[in-house]
Structure formats: structure tokens, C-alpha cells
Amino acid sequence: MSEEKFDAIIVGGGLAGATAAYILANAGMEVLLADRGDFCGSKNVTGGRLYAHSLEKVFPGFAEEAPIERKVTHEKISLMTPKSSLDIGFSSEKLGEDPESASYTILHSKFDPWLAEKCEEAGVMLVPGIRVDSCVVEDGKVVGIDAGGEIMYSDVVIIADGVNSLLAQKLGMKKELTPHEVAVGVKEVIKLDEEVINQRFGVRGNEGVAWLSAGDATAGAFGGGLLYTNKDTISIGIVATLADIGYTDISIPDLLDRYKEHPAIKPYIEGGETIEYSAHLVPEAGVHMIPELVRDGVLVTGDAAGFVVNLGFTVRGMDFAVESGRLAAEAVIRAKEAGDFSKEGLSSYVDALNESFIMKDMKALKGFPAILSRREVFKDLPEMVDDICTKLFTVSGKPSMDFIMYVINSMASHLSVAQLTSLVGDIMDAF
Amino acid sequence: MAKMSVDDKLGLDLFHTDEHNPHITVNEDYDDMEEIRKVLLACPAGLYHYENGKVTFSHEGCLECGTCRVLSIDKVVKSWDHPMGGAGVQFRQG
Numbered sequence: 254m255s256e257e258k259f260d261a262i263i264v265g266g267g268l269a270g271a272t273a274a275y276i277l278a279n280a281g282m283e284v285l286l287a288d289r290g291d292f293c294g295s296k297n298v299t300g301g302r303l304y305a306h307s308l309e310k311v312f313p314g315f316a317e318e319a320p321i322e323r324k325v326t327h328e329k330i331s332l333m334t335p336k337s338s339l340d341i342g343f344s345s346e347k348l349g350e351d352p353e354s355a356s357y358t359i360l361h362s363k364f365d366p367w368l369a370e371k372c373e374e375a376g377v378m379l380v381p382g383i384r385v386d387s388c389v390v391e392d393g394k395v396v397g398i399d400a401g402g403e404i405m406y407s408d409v410v411i412i413a414d415g416v417n418s419l420l421a422q423k424l425g426m427k428k429e430l431t432p433h434e435v436a437v438g439v440k441e442v443i444k445l446d447e448e449v450i451n452q453r454f455g456v457r458g459n460e461g462v463a464w465l466s467a468g469d470a471t472a473g474a475f476g477g478g479l480l481y482t483n484k485d486t487i488s489i490g491i492v493a494t495l496a497d498i499g500y501t502d503i504s505i506p507d508l509l510d511r512y513k514e515h516p517a518i519k520p521y522i523e524g525g526e527t528i529e530y531s532a533h534l535v536p537e538a539g540v541h542m543i544p545e546l547v548r549d550g551v552l553v554t555g556d557a558a559g560f561v562v563n564l565g566f567t568v569r570g571m572d573f574a575v576e577s578g579r580l581a582a583e584a585v586i587r588a589k590e591a592g593d594f595s596k597e598g599l600s601s602y603v604d605a606l607n608e609s610f611i612m613k614d615m616k617a618l619k620g621f622p623a624i625l626s627r628r629e630v631f632k633d634l635p636e637m638v639d640d641i642c643t644k645l646f647t648v649s650g651k652p653s654m655d656f657i658m659y660v661i662n663s664m665a666s667h668l669s670v671a672q673l674t675s676l677v678g679d680i681m682d683a684f
Numbered sequence: 685m686a687k688m689s690v691d692d693k694l695g696l697d698l699f700h701t702d703e704h705n706p707h708i709t710v711n712e713d714y715d716d717m718e719e720i721r722k723v724l725l726a727c728p729a730g731l732y733h734y735e736n737g738k739v740t741f742s743h744e745g746c747l748e749c750g751t752c753r754v755l756s757i758d759k760v761v762k763s764w765d766h767p768m769g770g771a772g773v774q775f776r777q778g
């Protein structure tokens with residue numbers, strides 16, 4: 254195999270890498286897709302909800318045949334204190350009425366293999382079970398990969414190795430991750446009867462729920478809780494920013510247990526059986542952590558490029574992974590036509606990213622990481638809301654203070670004027 | 685739901701542990717307690733311990749998240765790599 258030269262080698266068979274491989278193979282190129290897992294998806298963890306729009310461009314109507322779990326028709330976000338939860342719910346048959354605006358709950362280890370199969374059908378040479386140790390560089394240009402001493406050559410390498418992108422780091426395209434840039438997500442998949450899920454969550458057929466929460470989910474630390482309904486399982490997890498580890502003495506595994514015990518959560522998972530426990534990092538710093546995206550003979554996509562936005566009430570990484578994989582592949586096709594795989598020859602990737610929703614959304618939302626690293630959002634605000642709602646909904650026969658006065662007093666006791674002004678300032682900046 | 689220990693939860697996952705090549709090694713004698721505390725709290729698999737003045741660690745049960753690397757490379761963590769191809773955790777749900 255070492256003698257053979259591929260048109261393109263793609264490292265990482267997640268959504269970014271597999272999408273790129275599929276498009277290149279369809280364009281008639283010789284493509285090798287390497288993944289360190291026994292099968293594509295066996296190392297990957299998501300929340301998760303896949304916003305369909307970007308995959309729809311590659312596989313129109315994919316939800317008809319791909320192993321999706323449920324279509325999200327019910328949205329819920331909660332602000333929690335240890336004993337309370339202020340919930341905002343929205344359900345509508347309009348959610349996901351047309352395929353481009355639909356979103357589906359998925360499980361990576363089931364979904365990614367489907368995409369890998371599509372790649373193989375398109376002629377991609379799929380090699381699971383190999384860890385790529387580095388890119389081979391000759392005269393400053395990436396010319397292939399080194400996997401355990403075996404060298405494989407190609408005109409171009411697409412790095413799609415996920416958030417811990419050791420390959421981009423070794424090339425010096427990306428710096429070592431810092432605790433401010435990533436959060437750790439821990440998740441359990443809990444088995445429950447399909448009908449029980451339908452009844453508890455008030456959904457029918459393949460309708461599903463996406464439920465994100467802030468506040469007590471992480472005991473006031475930066476992060477949040479997530480719950481997604483799958484066909485006959487529930488994905489439940491917490492995400493905690495690494496820079497805020499140690500804010501409490503509660504360990505990450507205990508935080509998840511605590512979240513599962515929250516009075517607003519517990520009734521939904523009661524009687525279920527955990528069938529898997531997983532953990533994975535999530536890029537969080539948005540546009541602030543984007544690495545060098547192209548060099549001679551190499552492009553970086555997906556989580557490896559930090560393409561994720563976390564807004565607290567929604568996390569998007571998968572639709573970014575798919576889109577960036579597609580745009581990288583299209584840039585490679587143009588480079589091949591021009592016979593130029595230099596940084597310049599591949600730079601249409603960066604132009605296309607800038608024109609796409611990826612960079613537009615990441616730039617528009619660049620203020621969000623600042624909001625999501627404010628204690629007020631995770632601790633003071635939930636407590637204040639708890640206080641006000643308890644007042645609003647309690648009738649005990651005692652003469653009540655003027656409600657507006659109560660709200661003002663409550664705000665003053667939880668947030669100082671300076672905190673409030675600066676929080677509002679951050680929120681205005683973010684929008 | 686009955687409460688499960690981290691070890692019970694790891695017992696549900698499938699691992700092909702590479703006994704001979706630990707993909708993570710630690711600086712046993714590292715002594716900044718604040719740093720050690722963070723790594724102990726953060727590891728989702730609870731694989732880091734501090735006993736008799738030493739950091740102890742076993743790579744068996746590692747979920748390969750990278751948290752310890754990001755928090756403490758060149759401090760508590762001496763080296764961190766992905767396991768060899770095919771080795772380590774194999775998620776079936778993800």
C-alpha cells in the first residue's frame with residue numbers, strides 16, 4: 254500500500270471526514286478514509302441533535318433511510334436551582350415541517366457507520382482501526398500520513414480528527430487546547446420503553462424532545478445539562494467548562510448523578526436502565542479558537558477546526574462538521590482541476606467558509622462565550638428566578654407585598670447594579 | 685434509578701485495553717495540590733487518585749475524552765496520546 258498514492262487522505266471518519274470523503278469519491282477521486290476506531294463512530298459522542306440542513310445538501314431526504322432516532326418537535330429549556338426549575342417549552346408541528354429546517358436526535362455510533370457505508374459505496378477506501386500518528390511533511394508541504402511507521406502518500410490530507418486534533422497540533426496549525434476553550438461532556442444512554450418515553454414526554458410516533466438546562470445542572474458552574482429522547486433510549490448528560498472545574502468540590506461523574514436526581518429530571522428517567530457511559534470534549538470558544546485552516550497540502554475541518562457554537566439553549570457542531578467537510582472537499586476538487594495543492598490552491602476553502610453560515614454564525618455569535626462564562630447566569634439568575642416564581646405561584650393567606658416591589662427587591666438581593674449593568678452589556682454585545 | 689458507581693458505569697462500556705502500551709502516563713510525584721485536585725475532580729472515569737503523597741493512575745477504563753490533557757499536560761499528565769488503532773473504548777451508542 255505504501256507505493257500507492259491517493260488523491261486525498263482523510264483522517265477521521267466522523268461527520269466532517271466522512272462527508273468530505275464521500276464528496277471526493279463521487280467526484281471520481283481516489284480517497285482513503287482512516288479512523289482510529291474499530292468502526293467509524295466508535296470513538297464519537299454527541300448530545301445530540303443534528304440540524305439536518307447541511308447534510309440535506311449532500312443526501313437529500315437522508316432521514317428516510319439513515320438511522321436517526323426521532324425528529325425534534327418539542328423544545329424545552331430550563332433554569333434550575335436545586336429544588337426548582339423554570340421551564341420554557343415550545344412544541345409545534347411546524348418544527349421540522351420541511352426537511353431543510355428539521356433536526357433529529359441521533360447516536361453517533363449508529364449514525365456514523367451509515368455515513369461510512371455511503372462512503373464505501375461511493376468508492377472510498379475505508380480503513381478503520383488505524384491511528385494516524387502524524388502528517389508527512391516534505392519541503393514544507395504535507396504529502397501524506399504516517400500510521401505506526403507505515404507511510405501513505407496523497408496530494409492532499411484533510412484533517413478531521415475531532416476536538417483533540419493532535420495532527421493539527423503536531424503540524425503547528427493549532428495550539429494546545431486551553432481549559433477556557435473546551436468543556437467536558439459526560440453522558441449516559443438510558444434504556445426505556447418507547448411507549449413510556451412517548452407518554453412521559455407527551456410525544457407521538459417519531460416526535461422527539463430536546464431539553465437543555467442551566468444553573469443547578471452543573472451546581473452553578475459554567476456549563477449545562479442536556480436530555481434528548483431517542484427511539485427507545487434517553488441521552489442525558491452534563492457539559493462543564495474546564496476552566497471552571499474546581500468551582501465546587503463535586504466531581505464530574507457526581508455532577509451527572511446529581512443532575513439525574515434533580516426533581517425536574519428524575520421522573521422522566523425513573524425505571525430506566527443505563528446501557529452506556531461516555532465522555533467527550535466540546536469546543537466552546539467559537540471564533541476565538543479557530544486554528545490555521547489551510548497550508549500546503551492540508552486542510553482542517555469540523556471539531557478539529559473548533560467549528561461549534563454553544564448558545565446554552567442549543568449546541569451546534571454536527572451541522573458545522575458536515576458543512577466544513579463538504580466545503581473542504583469542494584476546495585480540493587477545485588485544486589485538483591487547477592493542479593495546485595499549495596496553500597493558495599486550497600484557499601478557496603477559507604473563502605467558502607467565510608461565505609457560509611459557519612463563519613457568519615460564529616462571528617455573529619462571538620459574544621456568547623463571554624455570557625456563558627458569567628457566574629450570574631449559572632447561579633444568581635436561577636436563584637432570583639426561583640425566588641420570584643415561588644412568590645408568584647404561592648398563595649398562603651398571608652398579606653402579600655406588592656409583586657413589583659418584590660421583584661425589584663429580589664433582583665437587588667441577587668444581583669448588584671454593577672453586575673446587572675455588565676451582564677446586560679455582555680448580552681447586548683452578543684447580539 | 686439505583687445509583688451506580690463510576691466503575692459500575694464503566695463496566696457497561698466495551699474496552700479493548702492495550703495492557704502493554706498505556707496511552708497516558710502521569711508524573712507520580714507531582715505535588716501542586718490545586719492542580720491535582722482539578723484532575724481528580726474532572727476525570728469522567730475517575731481514574732486519577734492521590735494516595736500517600738503520590739498521584740496514581742490506570743489507563744484501563746479511559747473514555748479518551750482528553751480532559752486531563754487539556755487541564756494538566758506537563759503537570760500531572762506526563763504524556764497523552766490516543767490509544768493505538770482499534771484499542772481503547774468502543775462506544776456502541778455514542
Ligand SMILES: Cc1cc2nc3c(=O)[nH]c(=O)nc-3n(C[C@H](O)[C@H](O)[C@H](O)COP(=O)(O)OP(=O)(O)OC[C@H]3O[C@@H](n4cnc5c(N)ncnc54)[C@H](O)[C@@H]3O)c2cc1C
Nearest residue numbers: 265267268269289299300301302385415438555556570571
Ligand atoms: C456532550 C456533547 C454534546 C453535543 N451536542 C451536540 C448537539 O446536540 N448538536 C450538535 O450539532 N453538536 C453537538 N455536539 C458537537 C458534535 O458532536 C461535534 O461537533 C461533531 O460530532 C464533530 O464532528 P467531527 O467529525 O468534526 O469530529 P468527531 O466526531 O470527533 O470525529 C473525529 C474522528 O477522528 C478519529 N480520529 C481522531 N484522531 C485520529 C487519528 N490520529 N487517527 C485516526 N483517526 C482519528 C476519531 O476516531 C473520530 O472518528 C456535542 C458534543 C458533545 C461532546
Ligand code: SF4
Nearest residue numbers: 727746747749750752
Ligand atoms: S482522557 Fe478523559 S477519561 Fe481518560 S484519563 Fe483523561 S480525563 Fe480520564
